[in-house]
Amino acid sequence: MGLESSFENNVITTLLDKVVNWARKGSLWPMPFGTACCAIEMMAALGPRWDMSRFGSEVIRFSPRQSDLMIVSGRISIKMMPVLLKIWEQMPEPKWCISMGACASCGGIFDTYTLVQGVDQFIPVDVYIPGCPPRPENVIDAVLKLQEKIGRERVREKVHGA
Amino acid sequence: MALETDRLRERFADELLEAGEPCGQPVVAVKRGRIAEILRFLKEDPALAFDSLTDVTAVDYMNRDLWERFAVVYNLYSFSRNARFRVKAFVPEADPSIASAASIWAGATWAEREAYDMYGIRFEGHPDLRRILMPDDYPGHPLRKDYPLKGRGERANFRRYTAQED
Ligand code: SF4
Numbered sequence: 001m002g003l004e005s006s007f008e009n010n011v012i013t014t015l016l017d018k019v020v021n022w023a024r025k026g027s028l029w030p031m032p033f034g035t036a037c038c039a040i041e042m043m044a045a046l047g048p049r050w051d052m053s054r055f056g057s058e059v060i061r062f063s064p065r066q067s068d069l070m071i072v073s074g075r076i077s078i079k080m081m082p083v084l085l086k087i088w089e090q091m092p093e094p095k096w097c098i099s100m101g102a103c104a105s106c107g108g109i110f111d112t113y114t115l116v117q118g119v120d121q122f123i124p125v126d127v128y129i130p131g132c133p134p135r136p137e138n139v140i141d142a143v144l145k146l147q148e149k150i151g152r153e154r155v156r157e158k159v160h161g162a
Numbered sequence: 163m164a165l166e167t168d169r170l171r172e173r174f175a176d177e178l179l180e181a182g183e184p185c186g187q188p189v190v191a192v193k194r195g196r197i198a199e200i201l202r203f204l205k206e207d208p209a210l211a212f213d214s215l216t217d218v219t220a221v222d223y224m225n226r227d228l229w230e231r232f233a234v235v236y237n238l239y240s241f242s243r244n245a246r247f248r249v250k251a252f253v254p255e256a257d258p259s260i261a262s263a264a265s266i267w268a269g270a271t272w273a274e275r276e277a278y279d280m281y282g283i284r285f286e287g288h289p290d291l292r293r294i295l296m297p298d299d300y301p302g303h304p305l306r307k308d309y310p311l312k313g314r315g316e317r318a319n320f321r322r323y324t325a326q327e328d
Contacts, residue, residue: 078317079297113304113313114296 017155025150028057031067033084036074038101038133045136057143064090073100076116088123094158098142099125102132164188166210166247174200179229189248197251198261204238205266212238215267218274220281224307231255232283253283262288280305
């Protein structure tokens with residue numbers, strides 16, 4: 001006698017946005033783009049101690065084709081940015097991006113000839129995490145904020161660059 | 163004076179610019195012309211036997227009134243003698259080139275590529291002298307002292323990936 005028996009032969013009306021967003025936000029599959037020290041904290045967030053799977057986003061995919069959340073954690077040099085862009089383009093819609101740490105968000109202390117001063121110049125960032133490096137709790141907080149944000153999205157409008 | 167310096171002075175007296183022993187490690191400054199011979203001698207002379215090249219790098223002595231603007235620095239180590247030695251070969255700004263040490267110690271290749279990338283010093287006879295850290299189409303040599311820390315706009319105008327490239 002499960003819950004389904006009490007809904008038997010029944011109809012529920014809701015907004016399509018709500019159902020779709022609910023489904024999307026509960027299982028984000030992150031694509032880790034870890035290039036520096038921040039990536040260590042991202043790994044900690046995914047590991048057993050902080051366990052991001054409690055929030056439905058532990059299925060790290062190392063293939064962009066299978067992921068819908070890019071976590072940029074680390075410095076992005078001008079040699080790496082074309083690679084990041086390529087991987088971003090390879091991720092299917094819908095997709096989101098978390099920019100983790102000072103370096104990914106604004107270049108951090110590396111205001112130098114080789115470093116991109118914020119990945120948001122090239123790809124749309126949904127959530128920024130401040131810190132150098134941010135703690136794993138911040139990463140989890142960012143995922144929760146992103147989930148809130150996804151909950152407010154309009155499904156028909158959610159296509160990057162369209 | 164150190165054994166290394168004495169042996170060099172016997173063979174290459176005209177090439178030596180200066181010799182010293184800062185912090186207990188013998189260092190010589192030389193002209194760049196016969197650098198390959200000098201390095202090969204340091205490696206093959208049985209009394210010296212510098213079988214290992216620890217590093218090749220460069221220094222920009224801009225505005226320092228030395229012999230030339232750049233110095234290519236060879237850090238040598240002898241396993242059999244447990245001894246270290248440093249050779250600095252001075253290279254002029256107008257023609258920043260020097261013979262490659264890659265045929266003497268194969269390990270020189272990547273270090274010379276880095277010195278080329280960062281200082282623009284060409285290593286003649288190097289088997290594959292490409293940039294090693296910066297993008298291949300990068301215009302400058304960023305470790306030169308007159309290169310601005312924030313670059314010359316490279317980080318804003320670099321080649322971008324476009325979806326058509328696939
Ligand atoms: S923000 Fe700090 S911890 Fe993160 S990549 Fe930059 S330097 Fe490393």
